[in-house]
Structures are given as C-alpha cells and as structure tokens.
C-alpha cells in the first residue's frame with residue numbers, strides 16, 4: 001500500500017514524496033507509470049495530456065485510495081500558458097508527449113518534427129529556467145540503422161557485436177537520406193536530445209534521457225475501427241493484434257526481415273522508477289531501456305503472436321496466417337526502416353543495477369490475453385454490423 005513503509009533509494013536514503021508533472025500521461029507508457037506511482041508510492045502526479053481514456057480508471061471515482069494524489073490537466077502543450085505553472089510547482093517533469101507511430105513519420109513529417117522537437121522546447125526551457133529536474137523520453141530510433149547494415153550481406157563482420165550493438169556513448173546515429181521522411185522523427189528526437197544535453201552542460205539542467213527499445217503491453221495504441229480510426233495504422237503490436245482479432249493474415253512489411261528486441265512494459269517501468277527515485281545516479285545520463293534477450297525478426301514475431309493468440313483465444317489459426325506487403329503499399333512513399341536494434345545494457349546496469357526479466361513468450365501471453373478480453377466481443381459486433389455505405 002502506498003506510503004505505509006518508507007521508500008529508500010539504491011543508496012539507502014529515504015525518498016521524500018515528490019510532485020511529478022507528467023506530460024503525455026494519458027498515453028501507453030504514461031498510463032502504466034501513473035498506475036504504479038499511485039499504487040506503490042506516495043508521490044503526486046499532475047497528469048497532462050489531451051486525452052485521458054487510458055487513465056480514467058485512476059481518476060474516478062473519488063473514493064480511490066490515491067484520489068488527491070493524481071490530477072488530470074487537459075491541455076495541449078503546443079499552446080497553453082498553464083504549462084509553466086505546472087512545471088514550476090513540481091519537483092520533477094517527465095515528458096512523454098510525442099507523435100510516435102511510424103505511419104505518421106513519412107506521411108505527416110511536419111507534425112512529427114513539430115511534436116518531437118518544437119513542442120518539447122518550452123518544456124526544456126521551463127525546467128532549465130526554474131531549476132527543475134527533467135526526464136525526457138527519446139527513442140532507440142536515434143541510432144537509426146546499424147553500421148553492419150552497410151556491409152555486404154555475406155560479410156562475417158555482420159556477426160560481430162561491434163557492428164550492431166547500440167551503445168549510448170559510442171554508437172553513431174545513422175539515418176537515411178532526407179527524402180526518406182521516415183527519419184523525421186529520429187532526427188527531431190536526436191536534436192532535442194542534443195539540446196537537453198547542451199542545457200545540462202551550459203546551464204546546469206538536471207536531466208535524464210530515456211531511449212525506449214520497443215516497449216509493448218496492454219493499452220498500447222488502438223485497434224482500428226474500435227477505439228481508433230478505421231484507417232489508422234498503429235505500431236506493430238496493435239497491427240498484428242487487430243489482424244488476429246479479425247482473423248485476417250498478419251501483414252509483413254518488406255518480408256518481415258527487420259529485427260527488433262521487445263520488452264514488457266512492466267519491466268521497463270521498473271527502470272523508470274529507479275530513475276525517478278535515484279536522481280544522483282540517473283542525472284546527466286542517457287539510458288537504453290530494452291531487453292537484448294528478446295530479439296526476433298518481425299516474421300518470427302508474427303508467428304509467435306499467431307501461436308500465442310491461438311492458445312489464449314482457444315481459436316485455431318487461419319490457413320495462411322501471414323501475407324507479404326511492400327513498405328510503399330503499407331506506409332507510403334518515404335518509408336525506411338531500422339534493420340536491427342539490440343541495446344547495450346552497460347550504463348543502466350552500472351548506474352541503476354536494472355535488468356529486464358520477462359521473456360517474449362510470457363509478455364505476449366499476458367498482452368494477448370488482455371487484447372482478447374478487451375476487444376474480441378467489440379470486434380465480433382463490429383463485423384456483424386452492416387457497414388453504413
């Protein structure tokens with residue numbers, strides 16, 4: 001129960017209750033952070049977002065044990081003068097707000113760049129000017145492509161970790177050409193990282209930068225036509241969940257050859273907790289947060305999800321569970337991809353002693369159980385309902 005035993009940091013010091021201004025609190029990661037902060041700590045959250053559907057269960061009814069420790073502020077950080085006041089009255093600001101679905105990067109590059117760079121500027125400025133601590137969410141996409149991806153396909157060096165492991169302090173950021181607008185997001189994230197780093201160096205801003213590597217779990221994105229637009233394209237977990245729920249083949253972009261490491265949201269949130277409560281160990285650092293043991297190709301992910309969904313739903317898989325699509329067909333002009341993403345864990349291990357725990361199979365089992373329970377009935381009804389036209 002929150003607040004009954006004193007919380008101590010990794011060095012044995014008592015942690016005082018703090019007020020956290022969490023921007024983007026209504027999203028996937030924000031909702032999990034808020035949930036754990038409410039149930040396990042005495043901290044207060046000023047939850048800022050334009051939506052609150054994913055945290056409604058924490059805001060209502062008033063009788064919840066943490067009511068009074070979480071306040072929702074519906075505001076758009078693009079144009080709301082209340083933002084500075086909220087940052088000023090908090091001990092820590094966590095900025096999660098962003099456009100962060102790849103389908104937007106090449107089709108809405110301006111919105112993507114504004115969201116990930118321009119809109120984050122006032123947050124950095126207010127933190128710096130008011131001497132407030134900032135935890136800023138960047139992305140593993142700042143690494144772009146691996147050095148190994150430029151070697152010939154049969155080069156033995158491709159097997160050498162030096163050519164693919166992504167290290168915060170030494171790996172380069174390798175993006176495609178400007179016409180490949182996919183990289184608008186990574187580039188905007190990289191520039192805001194550099195600005196935060198410079199504010200730390202020149203003006204003493206106390207910051208931590210988080211680079212998430214494909215965090216997945218319940219409440220990620222939306223299911224098209226159910227709790228999001230029918231034509232919307234969410235991230236891969238929700239795309240594949242949608243296909244499985246509708247008994248459609250899973251679409252493999254460009255053969256599903258790209259590789260990703262997936263981490264369970266609950267493991268990743270543990271890492272963020274350590275950053276929140278151990279400022280002396282976390283400040284001034286950039287942290288990869290991922291699970292290097294959970295690497296698969298997108299094709300393997302599709303196969304695993306098909307098997308796991310069959311188990312949790314009790315339905316046999318369809319006859320042809322996957323179908324190939326080109327990236328142009330799926331995402332449109334200007335799409336490009338990261339080939340492989342394995343995080344180096346040295347820095348987060350040394351500073352915070354953190355390691356991920358959950359296997360890909362286990363995290364898919366709990367996540368797909370959630371997807372089935374949450375959406376299967378709604379999908380059945382949507383399919384049964386004759387369409388409007």
Ligand SMILES: NC(=O)c1ccc[n+]([C@@H]2O[C@H](COP(=O)([O-])OP(=O)(O)OC[C@H]3O[C@@H](n4cnc5c(N)ncnc54)[C@H](O)[C@@H]3O)[C@@H](O)[C@H]2O)c1
Pocket residue numbers: 023024025026027028029030048049050051075076077078095096097098099100115119137138139140141211212213214215216221
């Ligand atoms: N989930 C991942 O695996 C992952 C990977 C890499 C990076 N990240 C980064 O982590 C952060 C959070 O990601 P997420 O997966 O929770 O995404 P999300 O889209 O679920 O959450 C982002 C939230 O920010 C809010 N928001 C966006 N613009 C806003 C604005 N102008 N004013 C107020 N609120 C605004 C959105 O409404 C949304 O609720 C993002 O910065 C993203 O780039 C996430």
Ligand SMILES: O=c1ccn([C@@H]2O[C@H](COP(=O)(O)OP(=O)(O)O[C@H]3OC[C@](O)(CO)[C@H]3O)[C@@H](O)[C@H]2O)c(=O)[nH]1
Pocket residue numbers: 100101102139140141185212213214234235236237239240250251252253254256258260298337338
């Ligand atoms: O139906 C689909 C959807 C996607 N793919 C391919 O899967 C790979 C992963 O896609 P996704 O999870 O949508 O996004 P990325 O990993 O490419 O990018 C994200 O990483 C972190 C973050 O910054 C925020 O979450 C974001 O940029 C990819 O190869 C798709 O092409 C598919 O085959 N079928």
